[in-house]
Amino acid sequence: MARNSESGIPIEPVYGPDALAGWDPATQLGEAGSYPFTRGVYPSMYTGRPWTMRQYAGFGTAAESNARYKQLIANGTMGLSVAFDLPTQMGHDSDAPIASGEVGKVGVAIDSIDDMRILFGGIPLDRVSTSMTINAPAALLLLLYQLVAEEQGVSADRLTGTIQNDVLKEYIARGTYIFPPKPSLRLIADIFKYCKAEMPKWNTISISGYHMAEAGASPAQEIAFTLANGIEYVRTAVAAGMDVDDFAPRLSFFFVARTTILEEVAKFRAARRIWARVMREEFGAQNPKSLMLRFHAQTAGVQLTAQQPEVNLVRVAVQGLAAVLGGTQSLHTNSFDEAIALPTDKSARLALRTQQVLAYETDVTATVDPFAGSYVIEKMTGDIEAATVGLMAKVEELGGAVNAIEHGFQKGEIERSAYRIAQETDSGERVVVGVNRYQLDEEEPYEPLRVDPSxxxxxxxxxxxxxxxxxxxxxxxxxxxxxxxxxxxxxxxxxxxxxxxxxxxxxxxxxxxxxxxxxxxxxxxx
Amino acid sequence: MHDQIRIIVAKPGLDGHDRGAKVVARALRDAGMEVIYTGLHQTPEQIVSTAIQEDAGFVGLSVLSGAHMTVFPKVIALLRERDAADIEVFGGGIIPEADIAPLKELGVAEIFTPGTPTGHIVEWLRDRVDGMVPS
Structure with a gap:
């Protein structure tokens, strides 16, 4: 009996040559580093150097987060990834009434240049690349970063990093929006133009499916709604007078990596193929870099359990493997205690060690796109591509991503999917180890990290x-x-x-x- | 009796994670209860006003941002202040085990942590209503 993938597509018990009838490796696969980039965006992928290990961190004050970053750097992390607290993400000062109880909780509290100076104190900004998970106020944090770098004597054109800056997915899933869609898109176009002129190495946006997946999106929904948002951003920038090849090389993406390895690998490969085609055929991009879907991956937080939390170490290793086999450019592996609270120093280190084992102890980095040509992977890549293209067409029928958001289309689809997953878990049809099967009579107490309320x-x-x-x-x-x-x-x-x-x-x-x-x-x- | 249970499902504070709140809201509605969802970014004052206006029996709060020790007590205090302490408060989210007892002492009726089957919440609400003395 066929089992269904997370996207609801049947997975046959056995695949053979028939699965690839009509499949043309020359056009559908190509070479790594060449159109349509199914096999990866670079010719050598991890054979030269592994992905960037980039651990998302930040809590409490700028001084505490600065200490954690220095520790991560000492442990071998290769890029910083800043988590901001909710008041910062929502554009409120720490002393605003609505910020009460939220200051420093899910990330670092930044109110002004004073805090930013402390956050990056003693960290050479010409030598690290920094990703900032900031959306509605992305321009502000980018400029604060530039100001602090300039104080360090590092000019803006040397800065490397990423701002998430993806407001459309905030309306769909993450909820930290401030302004309505139209001015938000205009602000994003201003950022594209500013970076083109001042910070040419900066990734101006990280078009994100991760949060949709965390909200319940299936893999096909995740990439369909994300690529549809990408199309909306490209249209906005083109309408603002930019040439597609002037900004498209700096677009980047962000996806989840689930424990369902086969479908995830197929998902990443399909996403690359669709984006390359859209950029070439719909937008007429000429620069090969404009066609490349470069992405960051994070292991699925929503699959982690508060029950028997150490089991999450195993889940994260499997999820991380899926991202690597799918050709990610950078990876965040979650800490095992994240279903309970913020990670401790030890759990954060274990998460990084997981990546180091994948990179240096396994052989998956020895050769490019190791699953290429596999009956099941190529079939699933085609299947998920077709499902995604179908969903993207629905978004287009509604008038594009913004109109579809205003109709509540994406959010409604994702919530239905989340409810189905909850029902399957409740009924036991979907096994979650430690939650609805193999439970312990009594959970061991776990003392999580706490943020100082002062x-x-x-x-x-x-x-x-x-x-x-x-x-x-x-x-x-x-x-x-x-x-x-x-x-x-x-x-x-x-x-x-x-x-x-x-x-x-x-x-x-x-x-x-x-x-x-x-x-x-x-x-x-x- | 059960089909008259009216519940406010609320997202206090700045946290935008509404998956859990929406799943619970749907499950309660499917179980025949009347559910009002507040939307994101509600202040405790807004939540309490909605609960009183809607004549709710319960307020379910969902917080994943760590602000529960600030927000839950505020809602309870405001309900008392506005003479609406008969409205029961329950909640869920990322809430460490160690915080559950203090929250209950403050007057939170129950905390449902990640992994709780939705059916348990439905049963708990029904039992709670059965246990209430009709006024």
Whole structure:
């Protein structure tokens, strides 16, 4: 009997040559590093060097996070990945009433250039690449990073890293949006233009399916809605007057890696093939780099269990393997205790060690795209590609990603899928080890890492001091220019940088934009 | 009796993870209960006002951001302040085991941690209603 994949596509018990009838390796597979990039974006993939091990971290104050980053670097991590707390992600200062209880909890609290200076103190920004999970206020954090780098004597054109900057998926899944879609897209186009001129090595966006998957999306839904969002961003930038080859090489993607290895490998390969085709055929991109779907992967947090948490170490190893076999450019492996709380130093180190075992003890890095030509993988790659293209066509029928979001289409599809998974788990049809099978009578107690609750007061005090030392007339003048740019067509990043340099807080800059652009409030049914 | 259970499912604070809240809301609705979902980014004041306006019997709070020790007590205190302490508060999310007892002491009726089958929450609500003295 055929079992269904996570995308609902049958997986046959045995595949043979018939599975590949009509399959043409020359056009569908090609060479690694060449169109359609099914086998990977680079010719040598991991045979030269492994993927970038990039562990997402950040909590509490800038000083605490700075210490964790230095420790990760000492342990062999190759790129930083900054987690910001929710007030920062939502454009509120730590002393705003809505921030109560959230300061420093899921990431580091950043209110102004003062905090950013501490966050990267003693870390040579010309030698690390930094990814920042920041979306609605992405421009602000990017500019703060640039300002701190310049203070270190590192010019902007040398900076490497990524801002997530993917607001469309916030409306679909993650929920940390501020402005409505239209001004949000305009802000993103401003960032593309700014980086083209000032920070040419920076990845301007990380178009993310990860959070949709965490919200319940199937693999096909994950890549379909993500690529559809990508298409919307490309259209926005082209409409803003940019040439596709001027920004497309700096687009990057972010996907989940689940324990279902075969389908995940097929998913990554299919995503590369679809994106290359869309960029070439729909947008006429000429630069081969514009056609490459480069991606970061993170192991699926939602598959981790609070029960028998050590079992998560095994899940993460399997998930990480799926990402590597799928050709990821960088990887975050979750810590085993993340279904309970923030990772401790030890669990964070174990997560990194998992990647090091994959990279240096296994042989999966010895040869490019090891599953190529496998009956099942090539068949599943084609199957998931077809399902994805079908879903992308539905988004187009609704008028593209933004219109589909306004119809609640993607969110509705993902929530139905989440509910089905919950029902399957409740009924035992879907086995979750330690949760609905092989449970322990009594769980061992686990003491998770806790964030110091006094951080909120500490941050409020820091803001107070900042307001005292800064020259408010400079802040005010820059914020006035920022509002003028936001109401017109000038790039908002230039006055925004002046405001931040003068000591404007995240909340103040976002409030100025809220005044001009309003805020997004969804019609959220279930 | 059971089909009259009216529940507010709420997302307090800035946390945008609504998968759990939505799954629970659907499961309760499928079990015949009347469910009102508040949407994201609600203040405790907004949640309590909704609960009172809607004449709810229960408020279910979902927090995955670690803000539960701030937000849950605020909702309980506001319900008492507004003479609505008969509205029971339950919750779920990423809540460490060690925080459950203190939350219950503050007046939270029950905490459902990750992995709880939705059926357990339905049963718990029905038992709770059966145990209530009709006014």
């Amino acid at each position: 951080i909120e007061a500490q941050q409020a005090e820091r803001i107070c001091k900042l307001r005292a030392w800064r020259d408010f007339s400079r802040v005010d003048e820059a914020l006035t220019r920022l509002k003028k740019a936001a109401g017109g067509t000038d790039n908002v990043l230039y006055p925004m940088k002046d405001a931040l340099a003068a000591g404007a807080t995240i909340g103040e800059v976002c409030d100025a934009l809220r005044d001009m652009w309003g805020t997004y409030s969804p019609t959220d049914a279930f």
